[in-house]
Amino acid sequence: MKPLWLRILPYIAALALVAGALFGTYHHGVTVTDGKWQAEWNARDTRDAQAKAVNEAVERTKEQAYQQSINKAIQNGQQLIDQATADATAARATVVGLRGAADNLANRLAASEASGNSCTAAASAAATRAAMVLADVLKRADQRAGDLAEAADQARARGVTCEQAYDGLGK
Template sequence: MISVRTIGAAACLALALAAFWGTYQHGRSTMNAEWQVRWSDRDAGDQQAWALAEVAEREKEQARQRSINKAIQDGQKIIDRAVADASDARADLSLRDEADRTARRAASSAGSHSCTAAASAAASRVALVLADVLKRADERAGDLAADADQGRGRGLMCEQTYDALSSWQVDPA
C-alpha cells in the first residue's frame, strides 16, 4: 500500500511542478507581451515613416506640377503675344495700301503716255499683278511668321516643362 508519506511527497512534487509550470507560463506570457509591445512600436514607427514619406512625395509632386504649370503659363503668354502680333500685322495695311497706290499710279501714268493703247494696258496689268503678288506675299509672310512664333512658344514651353521634370531626382526604389 501506498503510505501517506508517499502521497504527501507526490502531492508536494505535483505542487512544485505546478509552481514551476505556472512560473514558466508566466515568463512566456510576459515575454510574448514584451515582443508584442515591440512589434506594435515598430509597426507604429513604420506607419509614421510611411506617412511622412507620403507627405514628402506629395510635396515633390506638387512642386513638379507647379513648375509644369508655370512653364505652361509662360509658354501660353508667348503664344498669346505671337497671336496678338500676327493680328496687329494683319491689321497694318500700310504695305498693301502702298502697293495699291503704286499700281493705281502706274495705271494712270500708263494711260497718259502717247504710246500705243496695248502697251499702256499691258503696263497697267503688270502693275496690278505686281501689287496683287506683293499683297499675297505679305499676307503669306505674316501667316508664316505667326506660325513660327507660335511654334517657338510651344517649343519653349515644352523645353521648360522637360527641364522642370528632369531637374527632379527620381528614387530608384
C-alpha cells in the same frame, strides 16, 4: 492489501501535478514571449507610420514645388503666346497699308492704260497686267508670311514653355 490502482494513484496524482505545473510554466513563457514580440512589432509599426508621414510630407512639398515651377512656366509661356499674337495683329494692321499701296499702284496703272494712246496701248497693257499680278502675288505672299510667322512664334512660345516646365522638374 490494497488494490494496485490505489497504490499508484498518489504517483499518478503527483505526475499530473508536475505535468500541470510544467504546462503552466510553458504557457506562461509563451505568453510573455508573445507579449514581448507584440510590443516590438507595435513599436516598429509606429516608427514605420511616422517615417511614412515624414516621407509623404517631403514628397508633397517637392510635388508642390514642381507644380509651382510648371505653373510659372505656363504663365511665362502664355505671356509669350499673347505677345506673339499681339505682334501678329500689329503686323496685320501695318500690312493693310502696304496692300492698299499695291492696290493703288495697280489701279493707277489700269487707269493710265485706259487713257493712253493706241501706239503704246499694247505695251502698256502688258505692263499693267504684270504690275497687277505682281501686286496680287505680293498681297498673297505677305498674307501667307504673316500666317506662318504667327504660327512659328506660337510654336516657339509653346516649345519654350515645355522646356521650362521640363527644366523645373529636374531641379
